[in-house]
Amino acid sequence: MNNTQPAQGELSVMFSGEGKPNPGHGIGPAVHNYYLIHTVMGGRGAFEIDGRRYPCARGDTFIIFPDELFTYTADERDPWHYAWVAFKGLAAEHLLLGLGFSAANPIVRARDLRPLGSLYRKIRGTLEQTPFPELADLEAGGYLRVLLKELGLQNEGKLVFNSLAILPDIERQIKRAVRWLSYQYAQPISIEELSRSLGYHRTHLSKMFKQVTGVSPMQFLLKVRMERAKELLNEQSHLSIDQVASSVGYPDALYFSKQFRKTFGCSPSEYRAQARGG
Incomplete structure (x- = not known):
């Protein structure tokens, strides 16, 4: 069903x-x-x-x-x-x-x-x-x-949910940052502001974020945005490339297209055409 x-x-x-x-x-x-x-x-x-x-x-x-x-x-x-x-x-x-x-x-x-x-x-x-x-x-x-x-x-x-309670404070904060970036990816995001809200200097937060997740905060955010863009290109054929870009946090569609090509090796339009079998 x-x-x-x-x-x-x-x-x-x-x-x-x-x-x-x-x-x-x-x-x-x-x-x-x-x-x-x-x-x-x-x-x-x-x-x-x-x-x-x-x-x-x-x-x-x-x-x-x-x-x-x-x-x-x-x-x-x-x-x-x-x-x-x-x-x-x-x-x-x-x-x-x-x-x-x-x-x-x-x-x-x-x-x-x-x-x-x-x-x-x-x-x-x-x-x-x-x-x-x-x-x-x-x-x-x-x-x-x-x-x-x-x-x-x-x-x-x-189960690993309960392990959050015994993690060092910085790791708990990183997991909160991961959740926040995953849910707020469509909004203008400043890692500087995120760092301040968690009570850490940006350099220290970025270092610890990479230690916990394997990537920097910006790399993680880019991955979330690009994967979401792929979903929209696949499933929302009525959306223009500009609208897809805006939906994943990029007011500049040209910059979005450059990031998409850098990530996946093709432009958003080319990806959509391939996904349709064209």
Whole structure:
């Protein structure tokens, strides 16, 4: 079941479904630009991502991450039956990492499938034909958050949210800066002002930010803006390049285009044409 009005915010369901593939049926090798969760309700199969293979059976959930090469295949003798949900959003990566999931740790084994099955059904039911697709998107996103919470409870030994409380103060501040940049990317952003608001000199904050994240604050902001621009170019064909630029925090469309080409090796117009198959 597809979401006809997916939001462009922090978390939004794209589609959801349930099925039982034929014996030996496989998907991939492939790469997605969104997150995709499967929970195995019965049977068996195998999931591979990041060069690792994971046999899966009833109670197992596997998570496909964007831009990661993956494959999954139903067992020849006892093909799996699974439910799935696809989603994207600015908060998706942060939420999954906080729950202990990554391409290197994409599996959780549930002790009780009943709440998960119920939530998948509610997500699909919400996305069925409705006169208010925007409201359905809100409701489906709420059920998705509860589903992620349930998966987090099953994965409690690997939860990392609580680690924020025991981090040194500077690391807590960096994580707050990361969240702020991720949500406010469309606004005029001054790293100087961000530094002052957190109580650090810009040079010190930049040094610690890179130590924690591996990139400078401006490099992180650029990545967030460019990835969002790709989404808009793909999904919002009615927006002009100037409008896309403004939507991701660049009042100067020419400068935006230069940054986009520097990041992806092509102009925004060329990228949009390629995405359309033109």
